Amino acid sequence: MKQQITIKLKDKSKAEIAAGYPLITKDSLEGAERLQEEGTIINLTDSKGRFVAKAYYGNQNKGAGWVLTRDETENIDQAFIERKLIEALRRRRDLFNNPETTAFRLFNGEGDGFGGVIIDYYDGYFLVSWYSEGVYSFKEDFVAALKNVAEFKGIYEKKRFDTKGQYIEDDDFVAGERGEFPLIVKENGVNYAVYMNDGAMTGIFLDQREVRQAIKEKYAEGKTVLNTFSYTGAFSIAAALGGADKTTSVDLAKRSSAKTIEQFSVNGIDYENQDILVMDVFNYFKYAKRKELKFDIVILDPPSFARSKKYTFSTSKDYTNLMKEAIAITEDKGIIVASTNSASFGMKKFKGFIDRAFKDLGRKYSIVEEHSLPPDFRVDPKFKEGNYLKVLFVKLG
Structure with a gap:
């Protein structure tokens, strides 16, 4: 007890x-x-x-x-967790029945009734992320509840808590059978290689599913695409499969190159026809301007906070300047996909960052599409800050 x-x-x-x-x-x-x-x-x-x-x-x-x-008689036990999981499974029934998408969020913390824990589904495997020692103390009940109410091959976990806020490296396997990695999952028919046993990240951010689909289906065909802060190149893969003439992926992390090559390869795309660069994004902006390079689509999805040898980037302070850099290398009538996962401000303030950049440069623009979290990332209506994702498709005038 x-x-x-x-x-x-x-x-x-x-x-x-x-x-x-x-x-x-x-x-x-x-x-x-x-x-x-x-x-x-x-x-x-x-x-x-x-x-x-x-x-x-x-x-x-x-x-x-x-x-x-808010029921004084309700016990917080395995049965309580099972009720929450059953409801979460019911809400994602359509996703479980969709063979074109085999990776999504099953349980989104407070949005599904138990803050501090999320559960993602990767083609038969559950990945449970714990955000405090407190919620981790419920681990046995959660694992037992999953075994009772859901079918799965295996369970992995990520412990995202310690005194410094750093990821705790550990053997992430919990129950069932171990996976063979990379595990190839589908998202709207696109293949992505994911790892549940290799540090804090799996290789894809599932909350951007609808944004990648929009790029692939509506914007990429015949276009040149620059994907900054590209991580494993997921946006680049979507653009290439949508018919982009060429993609350029830029990220400072040394691992990003091999990971991006892998993502192209599992989709049968010749990565040698794409540009994959390991360099500081801000240095790349300078390089592109010096070489007079321009792109039809520029994707900006920076981390909320990032530091390199020369630059420190904070979304709340620096996004306007980031937009200015992007505008300078975007073709007239081109599209900037401006994204942030910062929960410290809302969509209205984010739009203000975009507006300030264009006003400072004396340029016109229009917002042609906007996105927040997809439905599987369920948000508690009383906790609006839980809807952290903000994405704007900005067309240059």
């Missing part, structure tokens, strides 16, 4: 939690110093001791834990 403790909510937080907000912080609690062991179940009450909600204690970058139920 989990340790349980009763803590009062501060008056300013009580109404918010009672109305459905799922995240708790230490600032919202009276006597937060009493919280010692992560994973402890917290019975939250108002100032008069009346029950408001039941949460668990788990420190992560967002807060100190998540509300799980």
Whole structure:
């Protein structure tokens, strides 16, 4: 049995939690110093001791834990987790029945009723990501629940918590049978090579599925495409299969070249006809301007924060300047796919970054398409910051 403790909510937080907000912080609690062991179940009450909600204690970058139920009689146990998983499986039924897409999100934390844990599906394998020691204490219940309610070949995990916020390297295999990697998954008919046993990342960001499909189906044919911060080249693969004349993938990470070559290869594309460059994106912008290179499509999907030898990039401070660099090497009537996964601001502010870049340069533009998270990345309507993805297809005037 989990340790349980009763803590009062501060008056300013009580109404918010009672109305459905799922995240708790230490600032919202009276006597937060009493919280010692992560994973402890917290019975939250108002100032008069009346029950408001039941949460668990788990420190992560967002807060100190998540509300799980507003029913005082409901136990947080394997049966509770099974009910959440069954509902999540029901919501993704169409994806499970789609042979053209075999990788997607099964369980999206607070959006599916249990903050701090996500579960991705990769063609028969589940990958569980834990974001705090508190939620990791529920591991046995989650694994047992998955065994009871879902069919799978194997389960892997990623522990994304420690005191420094760094990924903890470990043997990521949990249960079932071990996979053979790379595992080739499909996304809208496109092949991607993924690894569940090779560090924090698998090789593809599943939240960009609809964006890659749009590039492939509507924009790429006959175009030159620059993919910056390209990681394993997933956008480049989609563009090439959509009929792009040529793709250029640029990323500072040395591993990006081999990974991108692999992604082209598993789709039967001759990677030697594409440009794959390991270099700082900002140095590439200078190179492109010096060589008077221009592209029909430029894809900007930087990490929220990045540092190289010469540059430090922060989305909230530097995206406008990044856009200016992209505008300078984009053809007239070309498209910039501007993307960010920063949860620290909303779509309105993001559009402001784009608008400022064009106004500073005296250029015209129009937004022809916009995206946020796909439906499998379910968002709690009371926790709008959970919808972190913002993507704009910006057409130069």
